[in-house]
Amino acid sequence: SDKDLMQLVSETVTLYDSMKDREIGPDVVREKFGVTPDKVVEVQALAGDSVDNIPGVPGIGVKTGALLINEYGSLEELLARAGEIKQPKRRQNLIEFAGQARLSHRLVVLDRHVPVETGLEQFAVRKPDPEKLIGFLKALEFNSLTSRIARELGVNTSPVKALEVETDGWTKPEPAGSGDEDKRESTDIAAIPVDPDAYETVTRQDDLSRWIDEAFAAGVVSVDTETDSLDAMKARLVGISLATAPGRACYIPLQHRASDGLALDGPAIEQIPIDDALEKLKPLLEAPGVLKIAQNMKYDHHIFRRNGIDVGPFDDTMLLSYALDSGLGGHGMDELSKRHLHHAPIPFKQIAGTGKSAKTFDLVPVPDATRYAGEDADVTLRLWHVLKPRLAREQRASVYETLERPLVTVLAQMEAEGILVDRAGLARLSGDFALAAEALEKKAHELAGEKFNPGSPKQLGEVLFGKMGLDGGRKTATGAWSTDSKVLEDLARNGVELAQTV
Structure with missing residues (x-):
């Protein structure tokens, strides 16, 4: 609610506070300002408001202003009898800044006589067109x-x-391209609305062939694997979801079970035999002319590799987000979906349960699995459409194309094959690095003129932008100075030796 409108409140006029969903009447105004609504402007004239450039009288806030107005009745009466004020500093300011108080009064008073040409009925709430x-x-x-x-x-x-x-006094700039x-x-x-109930469950080979043809025609397909474990080296492939366009997705169940046991007399689950499905999908997933999109492709790369498929070429929305917005928060699909699509995906625990009742994905009923997995593929494809165009526009293509994305297959191969560790050699390197880090930290202390922890973003920010007063600083939501890589790189390019050292 706008406090400037509280001067209009009366026994017949209330102000609606949309943030707190309440009506503001005379009692609420009196609680906030300490005076009745008709005296609000008198208090505002004394207290001022830096946000609205209302100067007020130095040293007088809302509480003191209310005490003075309640005692003297009005601003003019107070200014006329300012010499009676007992506090010397307050008396002096009221006398010295009387003109400023009167100006403030004129600035805060709302004009109640503006002609209204629209009928009152036109202001009623209507459903939007x-x-x-x-x-x-x-x-x-x-x-x-x-x-x-x-x-x-x-x-x-x-x-x-x-x-x-139509705009008055402003001309829209030409598009930037x-x-x-x-x-x-x-x-x-x-x-485009996300509708999990619209996704298709693929249980017939001819339907799978139709989706594969659709993916080849699109040239881009979002792919997601569903498994029974987070450990990619042990996980069993349960199903695969595909999305060829926003809102257009399917789920291919492969190894779902009716229960956690033999269940010889249980109902059979209709699904394509895994070997037959993978044989059909392999040409698509390895096709050089079709771009595969995934969220955290390294995990899916492991799953497909263990099933005889070398998936590629690909884009990874998690890495796209990291290359573009490394310091904005997490890069999981759920968080990215909320941030960029304003959509909260179905939580895994909603379909798989929690605690003792939790079950692995192969035990999730296929209709629920379709809604969950199809949404994963759909949201991932939408995120790709949002994030990929930003790479060139924000000059992050090189980081993503030459560093982040190529490392997916490198790291996946390292994890799959293992590496030979020279423990003695690593110990020597660790000692060398420790000495080098100590020397750099000492140099940073000398440049800053004090000891601080260069590894602490808060302390580093205070030194760079607080003590040294360097330009280019910006604060995070917590109020601390940002010292992410971009900030430090910009300072280093501008010749700031401390930033270069850190």
């Missing part, structure tokens, strides 16, 4: 809000054109 609302939001480039509203209204934003919005188109495409993709 989806096309007009989405068109308006698109015109203002409120991308995240457009996506959220579209999902709530069940509207596909793709065919909706941005409205022509493909980057703007990428942003619009990302918004449209995020706005």
